[in-house]
Amino acid sequence: MNKKIGFIGCGKMASAIIKGVLTACCKPEVEIKGSEVNCEIAELAQNRLGIDVLTDNRLLTIDSDVIFIATKPNYVAQVLEEIKDEITPEKLVVSIAAGVSTEKIENILGQCRVIRVMPNTPALVQEGMSGVCKGAYASEEDAEFVMKLLSNIGKVIEVEESQIDIVTAISGSGPAFFYQVIEDMARAGEKLGLEYDKSLLLAAQTALGSAKMVFDRGELTVQNLIDNVATKGGCTFVGIQTMKEENSAKLFNDVIENTARKANELGK
Numbered sequence: 498m499n500k501k502i503g504f505i506g507c508g509k510m511a512s513a514i515i516k517g518v519l520t521a522c523c524k525p526e527v528e529i530k531g532s533e534v535n536c537e538i539a540e541l542a543q544n545r546l547g548i549d550v551l552t553d554n555r556l557l558t559i560d561s562d563v564i565f566i567a568t569k570p571n572y573v574a575q576v577l578e579e580i581k582d583e584i585t586p587e588k589l590v591v592s593i594a595a596g597v598s599t600e601k602i603e604n605i606l607g608q609c610r611v612i613r614v615m616p617n618t619p620a621l622v623q624e625g626m627s628g629v630c631k632g633a634y635a636s637e638e639d640a641e642f643v644m645k646l647l648s649n650i651g652k653v654i655e656v657e658e659s660q661i662d663i664v665t666a667i668s669g670s671g672p673a674f675f676y677q678v679i680e681d682m683a684r685a686g687e688k689l690g691l692e693y694d695k696s697l698l699l700a701a702q703t704a705l706g707s708a709k710m711v712f713d714r715g716e717l718t719v720q721n722l723i724d725n726v727a728t729k730g731g732c733t734f735v736g737i738q739t740m741k742e743e744n745s746a747k748l749f750n751d752v753i754e755n756t757a758r759k760a761n762e763l764g765k
Contacts, residue, residue, distance in 0.1 A: 499526060499527075500526075500527055500528070500562045500563055500642075501527075501528045501530070501560060501561045501562045501563070502518075502527055502528065502529045502530075502561060502562070502563045502564075502565065502646075503529075503530050503531070503532065503557040503558065503560065503561030503563070503564050503565065504529065504530070504531040504532070504565045504567050505531075505532050505554050505557060505558075505564065505565065505566055505567060505568060505576055505580070506531075506532075506533070506565075506566070506567035506568040506569075506576075507531040507532075507533055507538075507539075507542035507546065507550060507567070508567065508568075508569075509618060510567060510593055510616060510617075510618065510620075511531070511565065511567035511593070512542075512545065512546060512621075513616070513617075513618045513619075513620040513621040513625070513650075514565070514567075514593075514616060514620050514625075514647070514650060515529055515531070515546050515548065516546065516621055517620040517621055517622075517623055517625065517649065517650030517651075518646060518649050518650060519547075519548075520623065521623060521649035521650060527646075529548050530548055530549045530550070530551065530557060530560065530561070531543075531546065531548055531549070531550040531551070531557070532550060532551045532552065532553065532554050532556075532557040533550055533552065534552055534553075534554065535552070536552055539551065539552050554576060554579050554580050555579060555580055555582075555583055558580040558583040558584065558588070559583050561588070562587070562588060562589065563588070563589045563590075563591060563642075564580070564584075564588060564589070564590050564591065565591045565592075565593060566590065566591070566592040566593065566594055566597075566602070567593050567594070568594060569594070570594045570595055570596050570597050570763045571763075573592070573594045573597050573601075573602070574601075574605060577602060577605040577606055578605060581605060581606050581607070584606050584607075584609050586609070586610075588609070588610070589610045589611075589612065589635070589639055589642070589643075590602065590606065590609055590610065590611045590612070591611075591612045591613075591614055591643055592611065592612070592613050592614065593613075593614045593615070593616055595615065595665050595669065595760050595763050596662070596665075596760045596761055596762065596763030597613075597763070598613070598658065599611045599612075599613050599630070599631070599632030599633065599635075599658060600632070600633070602632065603632055603633060603634065608633075608634050609632075609634060610632070610634050610635045610636070610639050611631075611632030611633075611634065611635055612629060612630070612631060612632065612635050612639055612640060612643045613629070613630050613631075613632065613658065613661060614627055614628070614629050614643060614647065615627065615628045615661055615664045615665045615668070615669045616647065616650075616669070617668050617669050617671065617672055618672055619651060619672060620647075620650035620651055621650075623649070623650050623651060624651050625647070625650045625651030625652070626651055626652050626653075626668040626671075627644075627647045627650075627651065627652070627653045627654075627668075628653075628654055628655075628656050628660075628661055628664030628665075628668065628669075629643055629644055629647070629653060629654070629655050629656070630655065630656055630657060630658040630660075630661050631655075631658075640655055662757040662758075662760040662761045663753070663757050665756065665757060665760040666752075666753045666754075666756035666757035666760060667753060669760070670756050670760075674749075674752060675704060678700075678704075679697070679700045679701050679704055680697075680700075682696070682699075682700040683696040683697040683699075683700045683701075684696070686699065686700070707722075710722060723737065
């Protein structure tokens, strides 16, 4: 790739991407730097990530081929105003800020190449899931570059921007939802008399194995996988019936819908 990549903001999500890329790539292929305007935070990030972390967003932009906007959504406009004079046609801007549209970025920076990404924190263990969409002036080659970069830390799909808030709800926020399910299952086991650590191991490993079986299902549907475990009249069948009676489908529909709506609101 031989690209200089700059991250404006080195928080949790940016750190996951940086660590994942540096772990997966040969370092000569990419040179990654970051920026944090607070000197103390910059020093902590530099020590944590093992990269140079500047305290000047403009200098980072000047020295980068690809600029990741990795601040909180409410700071994006301020950062873009700060760096807009340093954005040239050769530079690619990649935003991972939830809810911030490519149009909003283009309105501030002008006719620049913008790719919007919704990644997630499992990038830290090379099991990330990212959704990518192009702005009005970005090329398919720009999208392919970003997708290739992110493929080092997990799986990537390209979507329309109108769908990106759904990606945010399912995979961007999704890890927390799965953690909650795993925790709830583990606590249920503990309540029934099994030690918490053992219940947690059972729940987490079962979630991992079940996800792998979804990927390896071949011609089977997810419903087929459910039916293969939930034999009618058996204990799993009773559990599935309980989920249906408690309307788990509505629960998760509400979770995803409300999260997607909030993601959309963040950019306004």
